[in-house]
Amino acid sequence: xxxxxxxxxxxxxxxxxxxxxxxxxxxxxxxxxxxxxxxxxxxxxxxxxxxxxxxxxxxxxxxxxxxxxxxxxxxxxxxxxxxxxxxxxxxxxxxxxxxxxxxxxxxxxxxxxxxxxxxxxxxxxxxxxxxxxxxxxxxxxxxxxxxxxxxxxxxxxxxxxxxxxxxxxxxxxxxxxxxxxxxxxxxxxxxxxxxxxxxxxxxxxxxxxxxxxxxxxxxxxxxxxxxxxxxxxxxxxxxxxxxxxxxxxxxxxxxxxxxxxxxxxxxxxxxxxxxxxxxxxxxxxxxxxxxxxxxxxxxxxxxxxxxxxxxxxxxxxxxxxxxxxxxxxxxxxxxxxxxx
Amino acid sequence: xxxxxxxxxxxxxxxxxxxxxxxxxxxxxxxxxxxxxxxxxxxxxxxxxxxxxxxxxxxxxxxxxxxxxxxxxxxxxxxxxxxxxxxxxxxxxxxxxxxxxxxxxxxxxxxxxxxxxxxxxxxxxxxxxxxxxxxxxxxxxxxxxxxxxxxxxxxxxxxxxxxxxxxxxxxxxxxxxxxxxxxxxxxxxxxxxxxxxxxxxxxxxxxxxxxxxxxxxxxxxxxxxxxxxxxxxxxxxxxxxxxxxxxxxxxxxxxxxxxxxxxxxxxxxxxxxxxxxxxxxxxxxxxxxxxxxxxxxxxxxxxxxxxxxxxxxxxxxxxx
Numbered sequence: 001x002x003x004x005x006x007x008x009x010x011x012x013x014x015x016x017x018x019x020x021x022x023x024x025x026x027x028x029x030x031x032x033x034x035x036x037x038x039x040x041x042x043x044x045x046x047x048x049x050x051x052x053x054x055x056x057x058x059x060x061x062x063x064x065x066x067x068x069x070x071x072x073x074x075x076x077x078x079x080x081x082x083x084x085x086x087x088x089x090x091x092x093x094x095x096x097x098x099x100x101x102x103x104x105x106x107x108x109x110x111x112x113x114x115x116x117x118x119x120x121x122x123x124x125x126x127x128x129x130x131x132x133x134x135x136x137x138x139x140x141x142x143x144x145x146x147x148x149x150x151x152x153x154x155x156x157x158x159x160x161x162x163x164x165x166x167x168x169x170x171x172x173x174x175x176x177x178x179x180x181x182x183x184x185x186x187x188x189x190x191x192x193x194x195x196x197x198x199x200x201x202x203x204x205x206x207x208x209x210x211x212x213x214x215x216x217x218x219x220x221x222x223x224x225x226x227x228x229x230x231x232x233x234x235x236x237x238x239x240x241x242x243x244x245x246x247x248x249x250x251x252x253x254x255x256x257x258x259x260x261x262x263x264x265x266x267x268x269x270x271x272x273x274x275x276x277x278x279x280x281x282x283x284x285x286x287x288x289x290x291x292x293x294x295x296x297x298x299x300x301x302x303x304x305x306x307x308x309x310x311x312x313x314x315x316x317x318x319x320x321x322x323x324x325x326x327x328x329x330x331x332x333x334x335x336x337x338x339x340x
Numbered sequence: 341x342x343x344x345x346x347x348x349x350x351x352x353x354x355x356x357x358x359x360x361x362x363x364x365x366x367x368x369x370x371x372x373x374x375x376x377x378x379x380x381x382x383x384x385x386x387x388x389x390x391x392x393x394x395x396x397x398x399x400x401x402x403x404x405x406x407x408x409x410x411x412x413x414x415x416x417x418x419x420x421x422x423x424x425x426x427x428x429x430x431x432x433x434x435x436x437x438x439x440x441x442x443x444x445x446x447x448x449x450x451x452x453x454x455x456x457x458x459x460x461x462x463x464x465x466x467x468x469x470x471x472x473x474x475x476x477x478x479x480x481x482x483x484x485x486x487x488x489x490x491x492x493x494x495x496x497x498x499x500x501x502x503x504x505x506x507x508x509x510x511x512x513x514x515x516x517x518x519x520x521x522x523x524x525x526x527x528x529x530x531x532x533x534x535x536x537x538x539x540x541x542x543x544x545x546x547x548x549x550x551x552x553x554x555x556x557x558x559x560x561x562x563x564x565x566x567x568x569x570x571x572x573x574x575x576x577x578x579x580x581x582x583x584x585x586x587x588x589x590x591x592x593x594x595x596x597x598x599x600x601x602x603x604x605x606x607x608x609x610x611x612x613x614x615x616x617x618x619x620x621x622x623x624x625x626x627x628x629x630x631x632x633x634x635x636x637x638x639x640x641x642x643x644x645x646x647x648x649x650x651x652x653x654x655x656x657x658x659x660x
Contacts, residue, residue, distance in 0.1 A: 062526035170615055200382035200616075201553065205597035205609040212608065227526065230556075234599030234609070253605065271531040273556030275601050276583040282531050288496050 007189055007221050008074065009050035013083035015066075015073050016040040019293075042292045043069040045245040045300075046083070048319070051189075056215065056222040058232045058253075060268075061242035062289060070242070071191045071225045075109050076100060087189075105135050108182040112194035114174030118166040124177055125162040128152075131185050147184060154217075155180045155210060172203035176210065183214060193225045208235060229272045233257050241265050244300040245292055247319060251326035261322070262330050263305050263338070299331065307332035342413055344547055345371040345394070345515060350407035352386075352393050355400075361619045363389045363402065365571040368646075371515065376541055376548040378558035378579060380594075381568035382616055387551045390568070391517045394549075395428040396421075412514070430460045433508035437520040439500035443492040449503055450488030453510060460511050475506040479536060498529035505536065512544070519551045534561050555595060559583045567591050570617055570627035573646065577653030587655035590628050626658065634659040 020026045020039040028037040043066040051057045059067045072078045074085060076092060085093040092103050111117040118127060128148045132139060139147075152159045155176040166174055175195060182190055192211065196204040212235060215222060226232055232239055236253040241262065249262040260266045267283040285304045290296055299317050302308040309331070317329040332338050352364035364386045371377050379387045392398055394409060396417070409417040416427055428434075436442045444452060453472035457463055463471075469488070476484035479502045492500055501521060508516055518537065522530035538561055541548050550562055558565050559579055566576035567588065575588040586592040596602050596610035603609050614631045617623060623630055629639040636659060644656040 062528065172615060201555070201594055202382060202597050202612040203615060205599075205611040206613075208599065209608045209611055212606075229527065230598065230600040234603070234605045236605075267528060271527045273531070273534075273554065273560045275555045275559045275595055275598055276580075277559070282535070284532070285528055288498065 005053045006050045007053045007088060008223070009048075009086045010070075010074060011048050011084045011086070013044055013047050013070070013073055013085065014081045015044040015069050015078060016042050016081050039293060042245055042295050044073065044080075045295070047242075047245070047247055048083075049240055049247065049250060051221055051223060053188075053221055054219055055237035056224055056235055058224040058226060058236040058239045059242055060226060060229060060232050060239060062227060062268075064244075064289060064292060065242040066245040066292070067225045067227075067242050068193055071109070071193050071223060074223060075107060075191055076103070077109075101135075105185050106188045108185065108187040108190050110175075110178050110182045110190060110192040110195045113198050114171055114178050115166075115198075117178055118174055118181075120166050123163050123165055124152075124157075127166075127177065128162070128181055128184055131181065135185055151180045151184050154183065154214065156206075170203075171199055172206060175199060175203075175207050179207075179210060179214070183218070186218070187220070189221045189223070191223045191225070194227070195224075196231060197226065197228065204231075211235070229269065230274075241268065244289065244295065246300055247327075247329065248301065249326065249328050249330075250319070251328075252324075255324060255326055261326060261328050261333050261338075263307055263332065264301050299329075305332070307337055309337075343370040343410075344373045344375075344412065345369075346408075346410040347390075347394070348408040348410070350390070350393060350409065351405045352389055352398060352402060353405040354402045358620070360405075362622075363571055363619060364393065366407070367568075367571075367573055369566060369573070369576075371547050371549065373514070374541065374545045374547055375564065376538070376550065376562040378562035378565035379549060379551045379568065380553065380555060380558050380565055382553060382594075384570075384616055384619070385568040386571040387568050388519055391434070391519050391549060391551045394517060395432050395434060396424050397428075397434075426460075429456065429508075430511045431513055432515045432517065433511070433513040435501075435504055435508050435516060435518040435521045438524050439497060439504050440492065442504050443500060445492050447491075448488065449490055449492070449495075453488070453507055456507055457510050471510060472506070475509045476503075478509065478540070479503075479506045481506070497525055498532065501525065501529075501533055502536070505533075505540070509540065509544070513546065515547045515549065516541075517549045517551070520553070521550075522557065523552070523554075530557070537561065555583065555598060567594070570622055571619060572627065572656065574628065574657070575653065575655040576646070577649075578651070581651045581653050585651070585653075587649040587653055587660050588628075588657050589632050589634050589660075591655075593631075626656075 018038060018040050026036045027034055047070060059070060061067045073080050080093055084091055087103055129144050132144050132147060149159050157173055157176050196207050199207060233253060239253050239256045240247050240250040243264050249265045260269050267285050270283045287304050296303055298314045299312040302312040311331050317331050319327045319329045320334060321327050347367055347369040350364055350367045353360040353362050367390055381387045393404055404417055408415055454465060454468040457468040457471060473484050476487060481487055481502055522533050534557060537548060552558055562579045565579045565582055566573045569590050575591045586595055593612040599609060612631050617627060625640040625642055626644050629635050638658050644658050646654045646656045649655045
């Protein structure tokens with residue numbers, strides 16, 4: 001593997017959240033004795049992946065699969081329980097606040113809800129100049145204003161509106177301002193967590209075009225988190241499919257959509273409604289997604305999988321690389337048990 | 341044959357301090373027995389208000405200012421509140437977007453189902469329970485007897501939506517109005533719920549009005565659809581025809597702006613410039629004219645009427 005142009009890699013990242021609450025909440029009575037028991041949500045379990053410079057890697061999955069947690073671990077917003085995050089060849093997950101600063105400048109995040117992610121008491125100008133003043137204290141007022149004008153123009157918001165507050169804008173325009181805030185420090189890498197999910201279809205297209213244009217012009221690398229598979233197909237270079245905190249398939253976008261290999265990916269893709277097509281037979285999954293508090297043994301998908309056997313019940317499948325570069329974690333694929 | 345449900349020139353206004361705003365502006369719709377109709381549009385287009393107004397769920401400051409709603413030959417828009425209760429939740433049921441908000445968290449599923457039945461019919465508790473069980477089986481809920489004793493928080497989102505569908509079926513309605521029934525759910529669950537609704541419409545000969553912003557869902561589930569923009573229906577007709585050959589430039593833009601329809605991955609999506617006008621500030625003439633690429637002088641002065649565009653599609657556009 002050529003490691004030169006890898007901008008970000010994460011290795012065996014695990015993130016669990018303790019939700020056991022206070023001392024009294026933890027007390028359980030079992031086998032005649034009181035004992036303390038911790039409850040943890042196993043949001044991300046042993047996930048490894050890398051992102052090459054200039055590509056768009058999408059992480060897809062249903063709600064609760066850990067995709068947003070993964071994005072936040074990458075950004076350093078959550079420290080991982082174990083595992084490593086490397087950016088440009090340097091390990092960043094164990095850095096302190098001060099050491100992290102130069103990386104924060106290069107990595108920016110765009111959030112889902114433009115109503116919640118912009119400070120309602122700051123004008124657009126204040127929102128946009130804060131990161132500049134913080135990271136580039138040497139810039140003069142004029143330089144800062146030039147920079148803001150330039151970014152505003154790029155995201156398509158009228159420069160005359162910079163004295164306005166977020167509530168004066170529509171959802172689509174707010175998301176443009178969030179993107180402007182993400183771009184203003186000239187980052188290399190952007191994590192976009194469901195950036196178009198809260199928007200109407202016609203606005204969604206505008207924002208996706210904007211993100212792709214910014215990506216081309218500034219040679220950005222994206223980590224794109226979404227549940228919308230048609231968006232994924234449109235913008236991604238590679239796609240990682242997550243289920244219950246693990247990656248079950250990672251492939252080039254065209255390969256994944258043309259020939260999904262993992263049983264879960266197959267079911268997920270068959271469920272997308274396509275405009276103008278009557279639904280082909282949808283692959284039904286048994287049961288429901290288990291809670292990430294009590295993870296199933298073995299393969300996390302085994303209880304819902306039609307191909308599951310004894311081995312899937314006990315052994316966690318590893319992410320194996322196939323000939324065409326697709327990575328897949330499934331015993332059935334490995335043993336050639338799936339007849340398509 | 342008369343239609344099961346007819347909306348004639350319906351107008352809904354909201355009285356605000358600054359003056360009335362018109363949320364629904366002259367909507368005509370018909371629905372036949374067993375038919376599935378999709379109501380599509382972006383947020384604020386008036387699709388939900390249309391759905392609500394059918395069973396008179398518009399509350400102050402909103403009111404129906406003009407037009408008629410005719411159900412089974414009766415003009416239900418003139419009914420008193422009391423008389424409306426015989427229709428609402430009985431002959432016409434509604435399913436809402438968020439299943440957690442619809443169910444009462446402090447009562448069991450069984451209690452809520454029996455209560456619904458007893459509100460509409462003189463029926464003993466035991467009989468009501470049997471009907472409830474039968475409907476739960478119809479929506480494919482595993483171990484229905486157990487579910488009756490459970491509280492809403494014990495069930496997953498998909499399961500809750502199934503319960504709501506079962507509740508809406510209790511009184512054997514002629515029409516179900518589903519307002520974004522799967523928006524809060526994941527795609528795999530969405531597909532299951534949509535399959536279920538479609539199956540029920542066929543087996544029970546129920547009519548369905550599906551209100552949604554998702555054109556993919558509409559194109560798979562419905563026979564006819566109506567596209568709304570700024571309080572008006574701008575295109576309606578056979579779903580297959582509209583999604584393949586949209587007539588109105590807004591519908592066309594809406595379909596083309598969905599990734600994966602006509603544009604190859606990686607290329608720019610077709611985008612409709614600007615955004616939908618707010619209802620207080622609708623441009624004169626065709627409401628879509630500031631965003632339209634076919635705009636001519638007439639579009640800014642005269643409001644287009646729905647006219648036959650052939651192939652079972654009606655569209656309101658001067659240029660097409």
